[in-house]
Amino acid sequence: QVQLVESGGGLVQPGGSLRLSCAASISFFMFSRMGWYRQAPGKQRELVAFISRSGNENYADSVKGRFTISRDNAKNTVYLQMNSLKPEDTAVYYCNANYLGVDAWGQGTMVTVSS
16 A cells, blocks of 8 residues: 655745655655645645656646645655745645555645744
8 A cells, every 4th residue: 555654844924935745655656646735724625736757747826936846756755845835825735646546645734824
């Protein structure tokens, strides 16, 4: 069973930065893509960003220019660098990976943007 372990969430002031990490229990290249979703209180889970096996990146319009997804193949880890954070970025962030057509999820990490 694939395991995804997230870290890096926390409390940050508006305009600040955080970096989330997601370590997978198997090689990144076993996934068709890997990325991040988020779910704010009372809202549906939404895609934030993902990176494909070939390295193509995709971002939600709301985070373009502020968030950057990257990966470390040797560590089987995907990162989400979040800059210029806004209160509306407050949510639980979930790592996601698609393995043989099935989605695997991390446990989630809370990001709170508040002064």
